Amino acid sequence: MIPEIGHFALILALCVAVVQGSLPIYGAAVGNSALMAIARPAARGQFFLVLIAFGCLGYAFAEKDFSVLYVAATSNSQLPLHYRLAAIWGAHEGSLLLWTFILTVWMFAVTLFSAHLPDTMRSRILGVMGLVSMGFLLFMLTVSNPFERLIPAALDGRDLNPLLQDPGMVIHPPMLYMGYVGFSVAFAFAIAALLGGNLDAAWARWSRPWTTVAWCFLTVGIAMGSGWAYYELGWGGWWFWDPVENASFMPWLAGTALIHSLAVTDKRGGFKVWTVLLAIMAFSLSLLGTFLVRSGVLTSVHAFATDPKRGLFILVFLAVVIGGSLALYAWRAPRVGLGGSFAMVSREGMLLANNVLLVAAMGSVLLGTLYPLFLDALDLGKISVGPPYFDSVFAPLMAPAVFLMGIGPLAQWKKANLPDLAKRLRWAFGVSLVTALTLPFVMGKWTPLLSLGLLLAIWIVTTAVVGLRERLAHVDGHGLAGRLAAVPRSYWGMLVAHCGIAVFIVGVTMVKGFETESDVRMNVGETATIGGYTFRFDGTQDVVGPNYTAARGTFHVSWDGRETTILYPEKRRYPVQNQIMTEAAIDPGLLRDLYVSLGEPLDDGAWSVRLYHKPFVDWIWGGCLIMALGGVLAVSDRRYRLAWRKQEPAVVPSARTVRRKVA
C-alpha cells in the first residue's frame, strides 16, 4: 500500500509539473497574472508530493519491504538501518528520485526567497524548473520506477553494494546532487531572462547567491567523494580521473567560471551573453553527468545501471534541454546589450581570460572522458584515457589560471596599468619565488613540479595578503579590527576561497612529492618502517560485523620508540554479494596521514600489507572545505541579506500584492 501511495504521489507530481511548466510561462508571455500566480503554489505542491514519494520509499526500506523490486535489489534484512536509508540513493531508480526531490527542494527555496523578484521573472523561473522536473518525473514513471512491485516478494534482498556501505556514502550523493541540481536555478534564471529579454545587471545580482550556494554544495560533494575513494577503495589514491569523477568535475569547472562571470555582469554589466552561456553549460554538464553515470555507458566503479532504454530517454531529454536552451540562446542573445567598455588589461579582461582557461580545462576533461566512447562507438579501437593523460593536459591549463587568480583581484576594473600592477606585486612574487625554490631543498628533495606547486600556492596567499592590505587602507573604521570588520563579507569570501585553492595545491604537491609507500610481507611480530614511523604487525583476529565477517589486523605504530597509535585495518567479506572489501585504517594528522591496508593472507598468519606515509594529504580536502566556506561567506554578504529582507510586503502594499489579491 505504502509504495503505491509513493507511486501515486509521483504521478500527481508529474501532473503538477506539467501545469507548472506551461501556464506560468504562458502567463508571463501574455501578462496574465492569474496564470503567473499558479507557479508558486504549484512548486510547493510538487515539493510536498515528491517528499511523500521519497518518504514512502524510505519507509519501504526501513520496513524491509522486499516486495518492492528496488528495495529487494539494493538492501538486505541484515543491513543496518542507516545504510538501508542510504540505499534509497544506492542505485539508479532511487538516485533519480533523490535528484527530483532535491530539484523540488530548490524550487521550494526559490518560492521562499523570491518575493523581491518581479512576478514575470519568478513565474518563468519556476516554470523552467517545472519543465526540468517534468522530464525527470516522466523518466522515472516510464522506465525507472522505484516503486515497481516484485510479486511474489523476495525472501531477502540482494544487498547494497558493500562499497557503498560507508558513512561517507550516506552524505556524499545528497551533497553532490544539491550542487548538480542547484545549477538548475542558475539555469532557470538564465532561461527566464532570455525568455523575458531582460538580461540585465539585476538578473546577475539575483542569480549570484543561488549559483554560489550550489557551487559550495558541489565542492563539498566532490571533496567527500574523493575522501571516500581515499579511505574506502584501499589503495590510497584520492582522484583517479574516473569518468564518474570527471562527470562531477566538469560542472564544477563550468560553475566556477560562471561565478566569476556573474560577478562581472553584476558589477559592470559586461559578459552577459557569455554568462548566460555558462549558466546553460553548467546545468547541461550536470545533466550530462547524470546521463554518463546513470545510463551505464561508462564502465566504472560508480556505474551500476545498464539499460539502453533509459540511456535513450536521457539522451533525448538531454538533447531537448541543451538543444532547446541553445536555440533560445542563439535567438535571443544577439539582442543583449554589451555593457561597459574595458581594456584588455583590466580586471574584466583577466576574469575573461581565466574563464577561457577554465572552460578549456573543462573541455579537455570532456574530451578525455568521451573520446574512448566515441572511438569505441565508431569501431576505431578501444583505448583507455587515464590519469597520465589528464595530468599532462590539465596541469598546463590550470597553472596559468592560478597565476592569473593572484593578479585579477588586484587589477582595476575597466583599465589596469601593468607596470603599476607589477610594482604592487613584486614583493609577493619575490617571496613566492624564493620560498618555492628553497623550501624543497630544506625538505630534502627538489623537483620542478614541487617548486611549481609551492610557487602557485604561496603566490595565491601572498597576493591575497597584498590585496587585503590595500583594501584595508581604503576602508573606514577605527583601528585594525574596525577596518577588518568594514571589509565586506563578499571580499572575505573571495580571499578565503582563493586561499582554499592554495591549501589544496599544497596538499596535492606535497603528497605527490613526498609520499612513500611500501608493500611488505609481514609475519606476526615483524616491523616495517616508513616515513620514520615503525609499524609492528600483531596478527589478525576474526571479527563478525552486522552483515559481514572480517579479519582485523592490529598494527602498533611508533615514532622514535614511542607509541603513536594503534591501527586496525580490516579485510571484510560480505556474504550476500560474496564481495571482499578492504577497509584501510588511517591515522589522520595535520601534517601527515598514516595509512595501512591489508592485502592478501599468506602462510602462517602472515599478510601482504600496504603501508603509506602521506604528508599533507588532508590539506586536499581541507582546501575544498575552505573554498566552500569562502562561498558561504560571500553569500552571507550584506547586500543579499538586505535583498531578502525586503520581501515583507506588509510595510508598503506594493503593486504585486495588490495584483495578487485581485487574482
Added chain:
Amino acid sequence: MIWLTLLIVLVSGPAWAGEARPLGEDPAVEARLKHLAIELRCLVCQNQTLADSNAPLAEDLRREVRDMIVKNMSDKEIIDFLVERYGDFVLYRPPLKATTTLLWVGPFVLLLVGATVLVITLRRRARKVVDAPVTDEEHRRVEQLLAQGGKHS
C-alpha cells in the same frame, strides 16, 4: 613508558622476528615496476591502474612485468609486448596516432581558439561600445528594482 613498550613487545610473542621483507626481492625492480604499472590498466577492473589493483589477474600481470624487468628488457620492449598482447586498451596514456590526434591536440586547440575568439571579440567590442552605458544610472535602477520588488515587471 619504555617498560610498557617492552612489555607489549614481550607479550606479543615472536616479536623478535624483526624487519618485514618487502614483497618484491629487489627494490630497484619494484621501483621500475611501480613506474610502469601506474601507466597500465588493470584489464579486469572497472577503472584502476595495474599498480592499484588487488585483482588476481592484476597480480599475475604484475608478476609477468616483474619477470620481464628482471630479464632486463627495456620499458619500451615491455610496453610493446603488452600492447601486442592486449592492444592500446592496456595503456592509460593513449599513444599518439591518427585516431588519437584530436585527443592530444584538442585541449590546446581549444585554448588557442578560446584565446583568439576572446581577443577578436574584445577588439570588436571596444569599437562598438561607446562608453560605459551601465553606469550609475543602471546601478540605480538595479538597486531600485531590488528594493522595490515586483513593482517592475
